Amino acid sequence: EQRPPLWRNLIYGIQWALIMFPALVVVAAVAARALGLSPQEEVDFFQKILLLSGALTVCQTLLGHGYPLQEGPATALLLTFVTLAPCGLPAIQGGVLCGGVLLLALGRLRLMRYLTPYFTANVVGVILMLIGFTLLPHLIPLMLGIDAAHPAGEGSVFALAIALVLAVAVLSHWLRGFWQSTAMILGIALGTTVFFFWGRLDFNLFREASWFSLPESLWMGLPAFDISAVITCILAYMAVIVNSVGSIHGVGEVVGTRGMARRVENGIAFTGVGGIVAAAFGVVGTVSYSASPGVILVTRVASKYAQTMCGVVLLIAAFVPRLNALLAAIPATVVGAVLCVALASQVGAGITAVTAGERSLEGRDYLVVGLPVMLGTVVAAAPSEFFAGLPRTLQLLVSNGLVLGIILVLLLEHLLLRQRPRQGDPASRQNSGQDSSGG
Numbered sequence: 001e002q003r004p005p006l007w008r009n010l011i012y013g014i015q016w017a018l019i020m021f022p023a024l025v026v027v028a029a030v031a032a033r034a035l036g037l038s039p040q041e042e043v044d045f046f047q048k049i050l051l052l053s054g055a056l057t058v059c060q061t062l063l064g065h066g067y068p069l070q071e072g073p074a075t076a077l078l079l080t081f082v083t084l085a086p087c088g089l090p091a092i093q094g095g096v097l098c099g100g101v102l103l104l105a106l107g108r109l110r111l112m113r114y115l116t117p118y119f120t121a122n123v124v125g126v127i128l129m130l131i132g133f134t135l136l137p138h139l140i141p142l143m144l145g146i147d148a149a150h151p152a153g154e155g156s157v158f159a160l161a162i163a164l165v166l167a168v169a170v171l172s173h174w175l176r177g178f179w180q181s182t183a184m185i186l187g188i189a190l191g192t193t194v195f196f197f198w199g200r201l202d203f204n205l206f207r208e209a210s211w212f213s214l215p216e217s218l219w220m221g222l223p224a225f226d227i228s229a230v231i232t233c234i235l236a237y238m239a240v241i242v243n244s245v246g247s248i249h250g251v252g253e254v255v256g257t258r259g260m261a262r263r264v265e266n267g268i269a270f271t272g273v274g275g276i277v278a279a280a281f282g283v284v285g286t287v288s289y290s291a292s293p294g295v296i297l298v299t300r301v302a303s304k305y306a307q308t309m310c311g312v313v314l315l316i317a318a319f320v321p322r323l324n325a326l327l328a329a330i331p332a333t334v335v336g337a338v339l340c341v342a343l344a345s346q347v348g349a350g351i352t353a354v355t356a357g358e359r360s361l362e363g364r365d366y367l368v369v370g371l372p373v374m375l376g377t378v379v380a381a382a383p384s385e386f387f388a389g390l391p392r393t394l395q396l397l398v399s400n401g402l403v404l405g406i407i408l409v410l411l412l413e414h415l416l417l418r419q420r421p422r423q424g425d426p427a428s429r430q431n432s433g434q435d436s437s438g439g
Contacts, residue, residue, distance in 0.1 A: 001305045012301050013309025015185040015421060017317070018330065019295060019339065020070050021312065024049055027073040031081045031284050035089060043321070048281045049073060050217065050318035055287045056274045057311030063201050064193030066289070067251045067260075068296060072276070074243065074287035080236040080286055084229050092377045093223035093279045098226030100275020100285060107269025112245070113261045118410060119249045121356055122368050126409040127246040127402075128253065128350030129373050131290040132343035134380035134401035142336025157333050164191045164337035166275040172298050172341070184299055184338050191334035203329055210321050222281030225360070239276065239403040240287050246406055247288040250346075252354045255294045273368040290402065291339065294346030364419070368412045376405025 004012065028046040037045060056071035076094070084092050106112055140146075145157030169186035177181060197199045226303060250261055250268050274286040296302050317323045353368055355361070380401030387399040398404055 003305050004009065004301075009306055009309045010181060010301075012148055012183065012299075012303070013311075013313050015182065015188075015299065015301075016182075016295070016307060016310035017313040018188050019291075019335065020053075020072060020289070021317075021330075022267045023289075024053060024072055024314075027078050027284060029047075031073075031078055035085055038164035043213075045283060047213075047318045048283045050314050051218075052274060052277055052281060052283060052286060053085040054311045054314030054318060056270065056317075057278075057314065058308050059273070059309045060267060060270050060288070063266070064270035064303055065248050065263040067248060067255065067263065067267075067288075067292075067337065068302055069247055069251055069290040069292045070265075070307065070310065071271075072289055073284035074236075075179045077095060077233075077236050077240065077278075077285045077287075080233055084232060085159060087226060087229055088224070088231050089220060089282050089380060090222070090224035091226040091229040092233075093220065093282055093377045094225040095229035095231075096275055096285050097223050097232045097279035098225070098230045099237035099240075100272045100277075100279060103241065103268050103272030103275060104232060106241070107265045107267070107272060107274070108314065110265055112265045112268050115245060115265060116261050118414060120413060121353055121359065122365060122404075122413050123251050123409050124246075124249050125350045126369055126372050127290070127406060128250050128353055128367075129347050130292060130347030130350075130376045130402050130405040131250065131348040132224055132294065132311040132350075132371060134405065135291065135339075135343060136308055137338060137381050141189075142332045143340065145333055145414060146196070160191070160194060161333050161337040164194075164334065165340050168289075168298070168341045180300055182299070184295065184342070187338050187341075188330060188334055191337060192330055195334065196329045200331065201329060212319055213321055223279055230300050235349060237285075238272065240285070242403055242406045243290065244268060246402075247290040247292065249347075250290060251293045251296065254296050254349055265286040289326065289344060291346070292342070293349055294342035297345035297349055298342050315395070364417045367419055368409060375408060376401040379404050 003009070025046070028049045032042040035045075041316055051071075053072045060069065060071050061067070071406045080095070081092060084095065141153075143158060143161040144153030145161075146153045150157075164187055167190060168183055170181040171186055174182060179186075192201065232287075244267060248264055249257075249260070252263070267289070270285060271285075278285040292307075354365070378401075379398065384399065387395050390398065
């Protein structure tokens with residue numbers, strides 16, 4: 001709840017936006033190409049993605065879950081977008097609208113509280129670790145410099161990425177006060193400067209972009225309700241629920257869990273509102289981004305108002321194409337290196353969550369924690385073609401390593417490997433009495 005001075009808050013907000021922007025660019029490009037949009041339509045699509053993400057980030061931090069969590073396009077919904085593209089945009093709009101209404105109802109009717117008790121120390125710890133490990137397949141190409149011109153990567157780019165990772169870690173450890181909280185933006189500035197003098201920075205898009213423009217159309221017309229699209233989107237939103245609840249609990253483990261039930265309900269409700277607006281815009285619906293706890297651990301900035309400022313920056317960028325182009329010019333390797341430091345901190349937070357309160361682990365805990373992390377990472381690293389033969393609805397669940405890992409840890413923790421009552425526990429004494437009387 002702390003309110004940093006405006007100038008500091010602006011810097012923190014820009015720092016969050018710099019980390020978030022590449023993900024927005026990638027999601028917008030993939031979805032726009034799946035729909036076969038023209039170049040101008042792609043620009044409009046990206047502007048609407050920025051508008052939705054910025055507005056939801058502001059609303060969630062001030063009115064929703066109230067945590068410093070980024071809000072952006074959901075991977076599960078992006079997969080749905082690509083899968084349903086042949087059905088046409090109106091069918092996608094209808095499915096996304098139904099999913100958004102479902103989440104809004106779950107949040108407003110206060111039904112999410114029944115899920116909260118299932119997020120034990122093991123479950124929260126696994127979620128935090130899974131976030132780091134399941135993002136590895138996306139992180140590796142960035143750090144190795146893999147692109148169309150260098151399909152095997154570049155050793156020099158990887159060496160620079162490692163140096164930048166160490167630089168951000170050193171800055172985060174040794175700096176103090178305000179400068180410590182800007183370690184990531186300092187790392188981004190340092191890496192971008194090196195790429196500039198290396199001659200690997202492209203400002204052509206920045207020079208060609210205009211200073212101000214509005215999306216040509218926000219309302220994309222009435223949705224169509226195709227039963228297959230509706231079922232597919234609702235299943236995708238089940239994955240969004242798991243992801244959102246996991247993200248909220250994950251950041252709560254870092255900044256405090258007070259009022260968790262209310263935060264989850266409000267967060268899910270606003271995610272539903274985001275789905276309804278996304279249906280009207282014809283874009284991908286949002287989710288609370290799970291990488292946020294790692295960024296908080298590195299920067300030491302946990303104020304939700306810094307995240308609110310990030311949303312304001314995204315809203316401004318939606319109308320200033322030249323600012324979009326400037327943010328997009330930051331080399332992917334630089335973003336990957338900085339994100340690597342954040343995810344490493346997040347894995348450490350996951351270990352802390354599992355062992356909180358000097359809790360001693362048992363044999364079952366090793367399996368409950370280890371198996372979902374391993375299998376989720378394997379699924380995340382598997383090529384997308386591997387899942388192509390599965391039904392569309394099943395693809396949404398089993399091809400997302402984070403979602404599959406969360407489902408596995410919930411099954412292992414509460415069903416397959418649930419804790420046995422210890423000798424002397426009330427449940428144990430009750431069972432013992434029932435056995436003797438029944439005998």
